[in-house]
Amino acid sequence: MQRKHFESDHEDYRGTVREFLAREVEPRYLQWEEDRLIDRASYVAAGRSGIIGLGVPEEFGGSGVTDYRFRHVVSEEIARTGTTSFGSTLSLQDDITIPYILHLGTPAQKERWLPRMAAGELIGAIAMTEPGAGSDLQGVKTTAVRDGDEWVINGQKTFITNGIHSDLVIVVCRTDPNASSKGFSLIVVERDTPGFSRGRKLHKVGLAAQDTAELVFENVRVPAENVLGTEGRGFIHLMENLPLERIGIAVGAITAARAAYEWTKSYAFERKAFGRPIGDLQNSRFVLAEMLTEIEVTESHIDRCVIALNAGDLTAVDASKAKWWATELQKRVVDLGVQLHGGYGFMMEYPIGRAYVDTRIQTIYGGTTEIMKEIIGRAIASEFR
Incomplete structure (x- = not known):
């Protein structure tokens, strides 16, 4: 099934993101993982390439993009390259700290902080x-x-x-x-x-x-x-921004799940056992079928949430639904991917191995799965009060 979520402008931007990652991130990423720290120069490079600060208005040095589908493209490309730590840092900057300054800041605060945040020079x-x-x-x-x-x-x-x-x-x-x-x-x-x-x-x-x-x-x-x-009103301000934060995590989760599926599918038809590719074994086909079906169903829901976010209609309850479902799906898909990779899936030189350890936090930060269910459950209960 072909997705109609993205338009030509998004696909053109995808090329920019892909080129940036190939030039600035992928060659250095494994060293950053070993150092346990991303080189700050990469944020400045992201600013120059328009990969960071998308939502910052042009008057403050940003791109002035309010269509979250461009951030969605960034998330997909980062997931494809397996550079998850870098993507998580970008998400914090663009989905959390910048929106707080943008929506709550005084004119003086915006003038003081937003231009350097959009340039990648000021990390929040x-x-x-x-x-x-x-x-x-x-x-x-x-x-x-x-x-x-x-x-x-x-x-x-x-x-x-x-x-x-x-x-x-x-x-x-x-x-x-x-x-x-x-x-x-x-x-x-x-x-x-x-x-x-x-x-x-x-x-x-x-x-x-x-x-x-x-x-x-x-x-x-x-x-x-x-x-x-x-x-x-700090507590209220936090609640107001949570839908964006949680849909950002949900987008990261479904793009990571899709990447894990693609890696696993390719491996399954390259790796041979009992004289044929393991992808031709019934169990492997069933697993791949389950992964793909659940991913496509979830992609449809997340795409709808992104459009609702663009329209200002995404509720905290709907964001909570997307967050818990997509992150739990990510865990299942990555775990199945490791299983089909066999022993190689447990090696950190394979992206599925790195994805396995990177994935576990997804159902915890931004509000645990249990908290998401409680939010949804309270909304259901309120219908009877």
Whole structure:
């Protein structure tokens, strides 16, 4: 079945992305994985090629693209090349940190940060998770206390993507300890601010090159104008941005699943056992048939969600459905791919082996599968109240 999701402009852009990855990322990627850190120069190269900062308006140096299908193309090409750590970092920049600045920032904040973010010179991060607060954000203990024209921040964050490279961090802080969910604010902390330090670069199971770190805030003073959005509405701001974050993860999941299927299909008809390609064995054919069918059905749903996102109609519930289903499917497809590769599937020199360790986090970050089901379940229950 031919997909009608992309138009000629998207396919033209695909060539740009493919050429960029072949020139700047693929030759260096395995070294980045070994170093457990992506070369910062690659972000600047991505900025020059129009691969990063797509949604930043032209007045701030970006491409001004509001059609998420262009980001979808980037995700497909990254999945095809197996450069997952690089793709995850781009997704954080384009699907999370830039939209927060774009949608919540003051004119001065946008002018200050967006041009360099679109150029790949300024790397963003968002600091939500703490040692004792993951999916339950109301458990956040990092505090920000107003002192004249400044906020004083104290606390610790963990599992922060881009924690090492980040030049600005959007920190979820408790600014009113007595206001429950209305007591949170988003405050931007910039690199080299006194009292702001980075802890360990965390050694993860997968996504080796994507830097993840602990962040520590000890009497960090930032100007009052670094509040992002409205004071006390931080929790609401987070909820408002989650549909984009979660559909970004869902797109990454289905594109990765498609890539894993393509690698496995090719291998199955190259590898011979019992005198014929293993793809001619009934069990292998059945597995490939299951993979392809589930992928195509899911692609149709994700494509609809992307169009809804473009139209401003994607709900948090629909994004949650897409996120949990696509990421769980990714896990199944990659696991089946490893099985059909046999022993070679367990080798990190094969992209399916790297995909196996990179995939596991997908059903956890951005909200676990269980949290996604709870969101959907609450929406169902609300129909009877």
